[in-house]
Structures are given as C-alpha cells and as structure tokens.
Amino acid sequence: MMQNLLDNMNSFNAEVRKQALIELLNKNHEFTKEGTNVNMHFHSFNSYNSENWSPTRIAFESKQRGLFAAGIIDFDVVDGRDEFLEAAELLGLRASVGIETRAFHTEFSDLEIDSPGEPGVSYIAGAGFVTTLAENSAQAETLASYHQKALERNMALINRINAAISLIAINYFEDVVPLTPGGNATERHIIQAYIKKSIQNFKDKRALMSIWSELLNKSVSEVKMIFQNSALLEDLVRAKLAKKGGVGYVQPTMDTFPKMEEFFAWTKSCGAIPLESWLDGTSAGESDPVKLLELSRQKGALGLNIIPDRNWNIKDSELKSLKYNKLKEIIAVASSMDMPLHIGTEMNKAGLPFVDDLDGTFLKPFKNHFLTGAKIFIGHSVLQRFAGFSYAGTEADTTFKTIKLKNDFFEMVGELPPITKPIADKLRNAGQSRSLTLIQEALKLGKW
Secondary structure: OHHHHHHHOOOOOHHHHHHHHHHHHHOOOOOOOOOOOEEEEEOOOOOOOOOOOOHHHHHHHHHHOOOOEEEEEEEOOOOOHHHHHHHHHHHOOEEEEEEEEEEEOHHHOOOOOOOOOOOOEEEEEEEOOOOOOOOOOHHHHHHHHHHHHHHHHHHHHHHHHHHHOHHHOOOHHHHHHHHOOOOOOOHHHHHHHHHHHHHHHOOOHHHHHHHHHHHHOOOHHHHHHHOOOHHHHHHHHHHHHOOOOOOOOOOOOOOOOOEHHHHHHHHHHOOOEEEEEEOOOOOOOOOOHHHHHHHHHHHOOOEEEEOHHHHOOOOOHHHHHHHHHHHHHHHHHHHHOOOOEEEOOEOOOOOOOOOOOOOOOOOHHHHHHHHHHHHHHHHHHHHHHHHOOOOOOHHHHHHOOOHHHHHHHHHHHHHOOOOOHHHHHHHHHHOHHHHHHHHHHHHHHOOO
C-alpha cells in the first residue's frame, strides 16, 4: 500500500499525486524528526529527476528524511511551484521554488566558466518564486520565450543527431515530450529517448550491442557492461550525441541564451532572488572568485548557488584537494560580500545523494554558512508569498541599512517553524499588510 501511494505521487496526473499525499497523511504516517540538513536544489520531473519524482514526492521525501528545508529548481520553468508549496503546507516543511537556465556572460565571452567547453556560457538561477505570473504580463511572456528557445534548441539538436544516426532516429513530440508531464524536455530526456528507440528498433541483443559498440567506439563486451549501468550509459551517449565533439553538438553563440543581466532582471521583477552559480573554481572564468562575484553582483545577482558534492566527493586525492580548497575560497568570498549560499544535490543524475551531509567531515566547516543561506531563502519565500516583501525588492533595501541587517531579518523568519496549512490560511486571509505584522509578532514569540 505504501509503495502504491509513493508511485502515485509520481503520476503525471496532478490530482492523483495530491490525493496520494493526502491519503498517506490521513494514515497518521510518522516522519523522521527534523534535522539540520538542507537541499534547496532538487530537480523535479518538470525538467529532469533521475527517479522521476514529482514536486509532491520530493516534498514528501524531504519531510520523511528530516530535512530542515527543501527547494525545487527546474530548467526554464516554474511549473512545480504551486504543487510544491501546497505539499509543503500539508507536510509542515520549509519550502522554496526556483528556476535554472543557461545565460551568456558578455565580459567572459572568451572564457570557459561553468559550462565545460563553452566560453561565455554560464549556469545561473533564481530562487523564491511564490506567485503565479499574470497572464500576458511581461514576466509571463519572458518565461514563455525561455521555454520556446529551449524547445527550439532541443528540436535542432535532434535534427542533427537524426541526420547522423538515422537507424535510431526519434520524433521529438512522440518520443521525448511524453517523458515529462509539462512538455519541458531536457537534453537528458532526449538521450533517454535515443536509448529507448535503439532498444525498440534492435530487439536482437547482439544487434543492439553492435550498433552501440560502433556509436560509442567501444568493444561489444564493454557495451554489455555499460548497459548494466544506466547512469554511465546515459553519460556516454550524451557525450557522443549532444556534448562538445558529439554528432549533434553546435557551439553556442551569444545569441543562443539570454544575457545574464536580462535573466537576473526578470527574476527580480518576479519578486524572486537572482543567483549566480559556481561549478568548482577550476575554469578560467572561475579562477578569480572576487572578480566573478563582483561582476555577478553588478549584473544583479544577490546569492550564490553551489553543488558541494562536486567539490569533495572525488576519488582522485589531488583533484579532491584542489576542488575542496576552491570551495573554501568561494565560500569565504561570498560570505565577505554577504551573498547567501544556495546548495543542493540536484538529483538529475542516477547515483547522486539525496542530500548533503552537513555534519560530515568535509562539509561541517561550512554548515553554518549553508544553513544561514537556506534560512534566508525560506524567509524570503514566506515574506514574499504572504506579505509581498521580497528579499530582492526596493522595500527591503530601504528598510535595512546594510545587506547584513537584511540577511539577519530574513534568516530569523526562515528559522520559524514550517508553514502549515492552518498557518498559511490565516496569513492568506489576513492580507499582505496584516500578514507582515503577524510574521513580526511570530518572530517575537519564536513560533506561529
């Protein structure tokens, strides 16, 4: 029964997902005691989740495993926003919703930043989206344009790959779009579709192994082993078909993605927090963290997104030492600039951990920085959602004389107990002005 409910939480039918969660809660399910780990960067099945988890399932699993706070981020959409926030209310979970995209960094046009082999291209994000964008608004139209450009890039990629390997050619709308509930397919969905199509077209296993042996430039025996590891298979196929040097790859230009400052301005106009992202500090564009973050701030970034697992969970000891020291460096620089840190593990590839262990040997020195950042983003989500008071807004900037004072206030709100449905209903019914007063009163009491 429990497994059926969990499976239903991943249904492409939103009502089935919601009812599965409600039914489970009606059984008085016991959850793990709240701890101090956070994951603010889960990808849901609205872009790509390796377990095909929905926003509802992510919220449930986060509560089940005792996370202090959780956030979802998807590529080029905020489709999971309402679902995740509603599920979090039902569960009593601190929650945040964001968006991730790739953008062009004009000043680093000739330098690799955090998109390997692609000078000028940078992964960036926004956190704390809480309200529906008004239909036909500039914000809604801009978001639609991001989605449309992603679709066009996907179809162009498929056309190039199909021309090179016609034996397993796919149709975007028939083979790729059905893999995600809202039609927001990613490169990983495309790779999955090619693998599935090859299995459909070559039912004889020897023929299947033979074609992939040729495509991957591996022996048949190697391919047989690779097919037993789905994550490795997808990585290798992605490299051969879609990444630099692959048959479908085309080097992006400054017109392929939006400019960084444009995305940051759009994020801020939505009442959310613009985030720079950082990979591991080893590229030319990330070699000077002070320059990187100062430029990012000038363009509108207010926080920094990091995936810590990439910087310490490494087998090669020399590379591990290098990247770990780079992690120390970027955290020190961001902290000196009062830029809150936004961390997570993504779950957009098989084998990634569910959450970072902030009490582990390597991440414990940064635990307070990571927790403070999470609390700030949660505080923003609460204040913007119910009181229209955004961390990125002019009202917050004029209310607080320094970024440090602003951070302290939003952190305190983020430390409050999670918003449950009764509390959310009370705040919604009170209206924005009264809600701000209620939140301030809760701060004095330390509870709702």
